[in-house]
Amino acid sequence: MANRIRLGMVGGGAGAFIGAVHRIAARIDGDYDLVAGALSSNPDNARQSAADLGIAPDRAYTSYEEMAQKEAARPDGIEAVSIVTPNHVHFGPAKAFLEAGIHVICDKPITASIADARALAQVKPKNGAKFLLTHNYTGYPLIRQARDLVASGALGKIRVVQAEYPQDWLTNAADPGNKQASWRTDPARSGAGGAIGDIGTHAYNLARFVTGLKTEAVSADLQSFVPGRQLDDNVHILLRFEGGARGMLWASQVAVGSENGLQLRVYGEKAGLEWRQDNPNYMWFTEFGKPKQLLTRGGAISAPPAASMNVRIPSGHPEGYLEAFATLYHQFAEVIRGKGQDFEPLLPSLADGVEGMEFIMASVASSKADGKWTKFSEV
Amino acid sequence: MANRIRLGMVGGGAGAFIGAVHRIAARIDGDYDLVAGALSSNPDNARQSAADLGIAPDRAYTSYEEMAQKEAARPDGIEAVSIVTPNHVHFGPAKAFLEAGIHVICDKPITASIADARALAQVKPKNGAKFLLTHNYTGYPLIRQARDLVASGALGKIRVVQAEYPQDWLTNAADPGNKQASWRTDPARSGAGGAIGDIGTHAYNLARFVTGLKTEAVSADLQSFVPGRQLDDNVHILLRFEGGARGMLWASQVAVGSENGLQLRVYGEKAGLEWRQDNPNYMWFTEFGKPKQLLTRGGAISAPPAASMNVRIPSGHPEGYLEAFATLYHQFAEVIRGKGQDFEPLLPSLADGVEGMEFIMASVASSKADGKWTKFSEV
Amino acid sequence: MANRIRLGMVGGGAGAFIGAVHRIAARIDGDYDLVAGALSSNPDNARQSAADLGIAPDRAYTSYEEMAQKEAARPDGIEAVSIVTPNHVHFGPAKAFLEAGIHVICDKPITASIADARALAQVKPKNGAKFLLTHNYTGYPLIRQARDLVASGALGKIRVVQAEYPQDWLTNAADPGNKQASWRTDPARSGAGGAIGDIGTHAYNLARFVTGLKTEAVSADLQSFVPGRQLDDNVHILLRFEGGARGMLWASQVAVGSENGLQLRVYGEKAGLEWRQDNPNYMWFTEFGKPKQLLTRGGAISAPPAASMNVRIPSGHPEGYLEAFATLYHQFAEVIRGKGQDFEPLLPSLADGVEGMEFIMASVASSKADGKWTKFSEV
């Protein structure tokens, strides 16, 4: 790409998982150059990780505050930053960079507490700096098409929404040496939600993204099956949406045999949709009384613009998780360049992040109150 | 078969659906001869249907009371009777035939009210007459194998149970001329539950049959989406089992694109199971940390006796709904012949029928009480 | 059924596989009563097997010749007979019963040699006795629908036909005690073909049934992978059809991981079809440029008469192998009763049996001639 955006990164040093994913996503469409980083709070790791990534030594920081300040002051300073730290280190850097006028790409959930989320929503970004929350599953072309189908009325009024995200990697107590597991099961770093924050929010966000339905209240039953675990590892939630639709959401980290079984099913008065992330290039679409149709990414049904704009290769050649992630990066780059008016409404926002935290907190509160139907405004 | 059991039928005249299914199930293994019937309360239909089925005119009745009395008095009278009427006409004939010393095969749910169910459980059958409730899905060989796997400890302690049964045939208001739809949506004939009674009980029974877990309480959100419908057409239920396991149950008659999507998933501390009725000859079995295995009916893993005793053809040749149904008929025949001690504990019983009614009533009560966790003993 | 056909059976004594399948198929729709049998050439087995099946002792024969003669002479003699012996004992009884005026239901392949097949085709049946060859897969409702779709022109002119039938049960040398394996791998009892006769003919017949294309020539490469095996256990065949269509056929008994993976794919100028026997209630149908559609047995697309006439239960409830087999029995019963004019053209005939033998012999000859394209008229 001729016109690359200068990118920095907070977190993502050696041994991190999601940082590497963000870097690939930033590279796929050639929109970014990674030129600065506060990759680790450990100075040696920060320095070495930066060197491995081709970041100049003077732009390898050990604190995000310093990075925000110095980069904002450079004529060739970063234009955007990716925040890929554990949840409790999202708020600080997000606030710092927005206030420094640097666009923020932030992993989800937005913060570790709802207070932080709401505080972040009050920040005044300098120079109109933008914010992207990487609810990456919304980048899948068929999820975009699902949203368009619902919005177009093809399903009629929505009645039932079934969302689920089972995994099994926390079936046993986590090995203390497992970095990914340890912070995700620690309330101090993860916040009040375990499975609900890590994956339940993805399922919730996906349901909201596709249906556009507003949530009225939730009734939850959260459970920690593994002895000694402080956060939930299995989440059963009933949902009531404005207008009368009903939903079920299941997220689990102890469902043996499940890898990343994110699934969304939506049923309206006229048609139904079914999609699974583990084979994301296909989606079932059934109009009542007609045979089931298997829609394919980039396939026979002329996809509406929102879906087609992020299809890189022909149907039948699978795209995956990284491409969906990259679509968010690419479309955010277009927004930064002032060419993203079509995309911007599709990109997960700060408001989505606040709602995600409300979903977590309302579910936790409902579960503590024996399943009492709880509104987001109550938390 | 050399030694056929003389069978009668109540209900199942021309135009009925489930009666024909019962007759095929009774024929498949050659254990029964259908020799009498009160096939319809309409005399012409009763007479003509009997003639079509080769039943002698003097054994074509129009009332089950008369049939029970006269058949019990004949030296060649029926030994067993199949009751295939709508729910509100289960109690009467079941009581009459049991008290006449005639074995009863009864479609589910057992009755239309919990009072009737409990009253039926108090009936003293003459001569030790037996009772079979046709929760037919329990006859699938892999469901039997699933039960054995759980009982053997292969899954470890059960944590999570996900059961669902979506259909779409009642997406719109039923055509008044649709006999199947009309009684199922009429409280006077169906009882207090719509989808929950017709298909929710199947999903519930299947979960109970496979896991052996006892239910502690349910929290339900029942909905009637179709305007004017008096009974629920979508059911969302959370379950708590004794010992701490948690469950979710979804049944729907408005999930567009679903035919008979009965599905059961069970996750324990050591392994998980996944099975779908629309492709019932396969079941996923995954031990934690190992690859998923696809078990097949009669396939490579030497099935335990309970599964293998009802496999008629080699693996890879699909058996279906009718064979599973027939297995209940065959094994009940063996029970009647006094050779069924291995099978009898597997066959759905009067107690299962009462529990099914408790499940319906507790769910209805919970839904009315805004999802209050409700025990079966409270209804 | 009021009007049952009196049926006899040749073969199918204790320990046989396909005999039991035929008996279930005969029972499912209630069209037959099994009243006579030459179930085994071993007198003890013949007598005991007959007793187990409720056949009167005076109608338990040890020779089919005696059975044909005596039954034809009885006023209540059998009207039809099922021949379920190994291939080399098809010709004799088929001829005997046809000449005795008794309808014949014969397992496939029709005979063990092409000379026998052609001789059988010359037999003059007494009193118009009919012949049914149990190419049972043609009884699947969706296979009937596939045939109707092709015949209706929905696929346009057919271009490509891919048929396959992989199994793995003969991966190793057969245990001498395995009755099923031993006769199937013995040229004296099976004829010149191994896998090609046992399962290749099924795949070939299915392709012919669905497409109606006439075969021009075959080019084959047959192989026996297991040391010491005298007959082929893997079959690779190219097909040329009149009119220019091309085909591939693969049958194997050594494809590890395959149970009964019969599959048919047909592609025309306008649309394509894909069907698998291990999940026979579903079929893919794709019109060029449109999304793939999943047709279901008895489902949303109003099935044409040929398909719908043999659907017993609603879509989403699986029917299987036994029901497809039973459909042949039921429709043959209707033919016998003189009510089968709609069905008769659909039922596998003596001519189909002769063509199946030609397919076997032409393939064997081609393989011996290093794949030379061979016409059926050359064998």
Added chain:
Amino acid sequence: MANRIRLGMVGGGAGAFIGAVHRIAARIDGDYDLVAGALSSNPDNARQSAADLGIAPDRAYTSYEEMAQKEAARPDGIEAVSIVTPNHVHFGPAKAFLEAGIHVICDKPITASIADARALAQVKPKNGAKFLLTHNYTGYPLIRQARDLVASGALGKIRVVQAEYPQDWLTNAADPGNKQASWRTDPARSGAGGAIGDIGTHAYNLARFVTGLKTEAVSADLQSFVPGRQLDDNVHILLRFEGGARGMLWASQVAVGSENGLQLRVYGEKAGLEWRQDNPNYMWFTEFGKPKQLLTRGGAISAPPAASMNVRIPSGHPEGYLEAFATLYHQFAEVIRGKGQDFEPLLPSLADGVEGMEFIMASVASSKADGKWTKFSEV
């Protein structure tokens, strides 16, 4: 990446398909910087495409000869070049860059004629310049694992190989304005093979890569179904491998309902493997007499090094076509850096390219000779 390789590109200007794929593949792992290009023979397109990609104007060439000469002379000249032109423009640039000491990454098939392929194999690369043929499907992690499983003996001696690659995009005569279709159906630009060269070679290469079996001879039946088409659009091939294994290969561009249905099935004496490209993160592995296992990319079975070295994200999150393609680019970068000794034997080579052309030519010759078994040495 700290140490990026300077890359050029021949072909891939605006409107091209595979050039964009190569560029994404080059970016995903951050190993390359695209700094020069002869992107089109049309000067305007070449200049504009270069500008769009951020290539400096003085490195935007209109002839590959000039590019090879000038880049070789620059101190910061390209180290590697990607050749993404139609088949008939592979030989010229490949020879020029190899002789200029620049590493070559070349799309497949290697050339448009076998003479060119063999000539290219005789070229003496300057300074040990390396050659990569982008048979991209070999980069899928599970294909690497399949190869390891075969090599380890887990399948035992291989008996049967079934490879297929159906598409449907050329079902009708190509629109003259369709750039992708027009050169692929033109012998002058594509060479002697149509479907066989475009996709048949992929299926063939994949079978060879996984099994390691050497081909003894082929028997082919090639067809052009679309009137006026000069090259084959459907390919049926039988294969004989050294050691006795047998194979079937089907490639089609007229199989309605198929997008990119590349599939490989391999059966040995002890186990079988089945893999499909449209869901490439899963592979069936069945040991004889045991249940089928579903292996997943990066999943439970500890993948051998060759597979695991190119897994970027956890199992259950799908990787796709672009990641497999990128793996070839990444591993070739490591080879260029002198750190690729483990990878180099896995990367498709010039010899693979020559063999691919032999496969095409032998198949074309066999088809013309009515299916005569043809050795590669005969063409």
